[in-house]
Amino acid sequence: MIDFKELFCALLFVAVVPQLTVAQNNTNSPYTRYGYGQLSDQNFANSKAMGGVAYGLRDGSHINPVNPASYTAIDSLTFLFDAGLTLQNTNFSEGATRVNAKNSSFDYVAMQFRVQRWMGMSLGLLPYSNVGYNMTRITEGNDDTPANRQDFYGDGGFHQLYLGMGFRVMRNLSVGVNASYFWGGIDRSMVVGYINSSNYNYTDTLHLSARDYKLDFGVQYTQPLGKKHVMTVGAVYSPKKNLNSNSYLGIATGSGTSQQVKKM
DSSP: OOOHHHHHHHHHHHHHHHHHHTTOOOOOOGGGGSTTOEEOOOOOHHHHTTTSOOTTOOOTTSOOTTSGGGGGGOOTTOEEEEEEEEEEEEEEEETTEEEEEEEEEEEEEEEEEEEETTEEEEEEEEEEEEEEEEEEEEEOOOSSSOOEEEEEEEEEEEEEEEEEEEEEOSSSEEEEEEEEEEEEEEEEEEEEEETTOSSOEEEEEEEEEEEEEEEEEEEEEEEEETTTEEEEEEEEEOOOOOOOEEEEEEEEETTEEEEEEEOO
16 A cells, blocks of 8 residues: 555656756767767666566566556565666777767666556656767868868657556456656757858758657456466557657858748
8 A cells, every 4th residue: 555655755756856867878879960869768677687588577576667557566664665776888980080989878767666566657858869979070061162161969758757657457367558758859950151241151950849649458367387487468558649749940141041940
């Protein structure tokens, strides 16, 4: 059964943790120039250590938000709190240019506890995607195009706050649902400067923001195999949904400015 201490921790988690984590960005990659950026791995440490196995993972000592049906595995004497940290070392090369990027981030934080004998609950904050890059490209001039320098900048990402509940409907069968709220923003800029001309340059700035929700449904069936072994089969269904997003495109040139606003 849930007590006041667990309720207080959940409320404190919702109020404080998002403020501490939304500014984190662990990406420095040119591949994040496109779409929503680099999508984050939603698995926690226990699942990552098993190569990403998650749908059928059921352990009362670990949180598995990928399949909310797993929340019923926790017992009444256990309160779980889990957080993850990522360290990343990446080498990029293009021709003779080589760049080394070292990044670290506070990846996720979540808690899980039992509400009733037949119901478990989990609450957590996960990154959904990350954008982070800073690149330069120099183009030699020819008869058609003057020499120019192109600088590309990108920063931001999206975050996911979820609240999930798992229900034991039969002795060996559990179902669950996660309700997730998405929010965040991405800023991208491209600056083109013509090397032999100080009077003309071009800047293209795009800001993309989104606030929306999504649902994930899970099921797990557990079948004992003898006295020491158990087989668990799981499945997850996520209804297709387009994020409610807005974008702003601004264009500026050395000889004037123009702006365009559109929704995506």
